[in-house]
Amino acid sequence: MKIVLQRVQRSQVSVNQHIVGQINQGLTLLVGISPTDTDAELQWRLELRLFRDPEGNPWQASIQDIQGEILVVSQFTLYGDCRKGRRPSFSGSAKPDQAEQIYEKFVAFLRQSGLKIETGQFGAMMQVEISNDGPVTLLLEREAKPA
16 A cells, blocks of 8 residues: 655545545545555554644644544555556556455544545546645555565
8 A cells, every 4th residue: 555645734636526525734645555455554553743733843743633634535546657668557556446445444444533534536537636734745655565
């Protein structure tokens, strides 16, 4: 699983010019699923200190500490391989049926936090607007361990 995490002031995702998910202060997660991902890769740490604490000290508060919001957008292109030819290969991405199941489990895991969780529309052509705060952008990768 690969996630591009962005700390945001606000973010929204639209499908056919209709907003399907939007948040204020929090995190936008662009999520790519690989064919080897299992439930073990879903357990992301929401305790990452990415925000200022009430005294204004940077990198002291988690998304849970600030009661922030999370927008989750599926992004199979995170597994695009551009090393050969003039078009990316997406063979490293999970097939849509498998990816959607894992994506939905990941969203369910996040919802257990009690935070506001919004999503895009899996498999749709989406327009994502991100007001990156900082800017803070991290690439989180968690690959399944070989059996």
